[in-house]
Amino acid sequence: MKYLFFIAFILSPLINAQMKMSVDPKTSKIKYDILGSVINVKGDVYKQSKGDQNSTRIGLKFGIKKGDIITTGKRSYVKMKLIDDTIISLGPNSHFSFRNYKFESITDRDAAFDLLKGKMRIKVNTKIERGNLNFNTLSLAMGVRGTEFLATQSISNQGDSTEQVALLSGSILINGKQAKISKKLSPGKIIRAKKTKSNKLKVKVDNLTDQEIKKLNSPEEDANSFLQFLSEDSTKFNFNKTHDVSVDEAKGQKLKQEILDWKDSLRKLNEKYKK
Numbered sequence: 001m002k003y004l005f006f007i008a009f010i011l012s013p014l015i016n017a018q019m020k021m022s023v024d025p026k027t028s029k030i031k032y033d034i035l036g037s038v039i040n041v042k043g044d045v046y047k048q049s050k051g052d053q054n055s056t057r058i059g060l061k062f063g064i065k066k067g068d069i070i071t072t073g074k075r076s077y078v079k080m081k082l083i084d085d086t087i088i089s090l091g092p093n094s095h096f097s098f099r100n101y102k103f104e105s106i107t108d109r110d111a112a113f114d115l116l117k118g119k120m121r122i123k124v125n126t127k128i129e130r131g132n133l134n135f136n137t138l139s140l141a142m143g144v145r146g147t148e149f150l151a152t153q154s155i156s157n158q159g160d161s162t163e164q165v166a167l168l169s170g171s172i173l174i175n176g177k178q179a180k181i182s183k184k185l186s187p188g189k190i191i192r193a194k195k196t197k198s199n200k201l202k203v204k205v206d207n208l209t210d211q212e213i214k215k216l217n218s219p220e221e222d223a224n225s226f227l228q229f230l231s232e233d234s235t236k237f238n239f240n241k242t243h244d245v246s247v248d249e250a251k252g253q254k255l256k257q258e259i260l261d262w263k264d265s266l267r268k269l270n271e272k273y274k275k
């Protein structure tokens with residue numbers, strides 16, 4: 001036991017050395033070498049850094065940097081805390097990109113994150129006063145200030161994209177990337193979108209049921225349990241014509257290519273982390 005304690009004591013500084021803080025002598029602003037770290041993990045979780053073909057299996061206290069792509073395996077899960085106190089949780093079989101992050105202060109930051117596939121749960125604990133915090137799926141862009149929400153993203157073999165965004169607290173502004181969509185969700189609402197490879201987009205907003213809200217708000221039982229995520233029930237995506245949304249023709253062609261690019265990226269990631 002003494003030897004184990006000694007080893008843990010020696011390794012502790014190495015594990016915590018992931019995050020380094022410095023002060024810019026010109027501006028006196030605090031700077032960090034990473035944007036966040038892992039605070040809970042279960043199963044197979046990997047990090048691929050920007051410009052790097054190799055990936056690293058990550059665990060507790062591993063640092064996350066701008067440009068990293070986080071991948072979770074089957075029955076796996078990861079929870080990360082950013083330096084601005086935002087909590088990002090990813091469910092099984094997910095790919096998430098920390099595309100951009102610029103930190104000025106805890107209330108002043110610019111960030112753009114992409115859910116490429118799977119499920120995420122976001123809690124923005126510190127409201128933004130300056131800057132922009134954006135989370136994206138293939139068709140939807142979400143502008144966030146201070147809130148808690150969940151989202152799913154999937155792309156079928158046929159090229160159809162299905163997305164969901166549900167709000168638990170605060171507010172969130174959702175815009176279509178290539179379509180005329182602008183909706184401000186209130187707590188207890190969920191927006192679902194389906195984009196086909198033929199460039200048709202269907203969108204609808206529903207109320208979460210009391211049972212769904214209770215389940216999604218249920219606390220973690222212990223440190224290793226999963227957070228609740230949205231289900232991907234295909235029956236929820238049965239839209240009628242009243243939910244059709246017009247898509248800009250020029251932007252529509254771009255979206256078709258984007259679907260192909262996302263599919264290719266997901267195929268490569270899925271092959272790389274295939275279990």
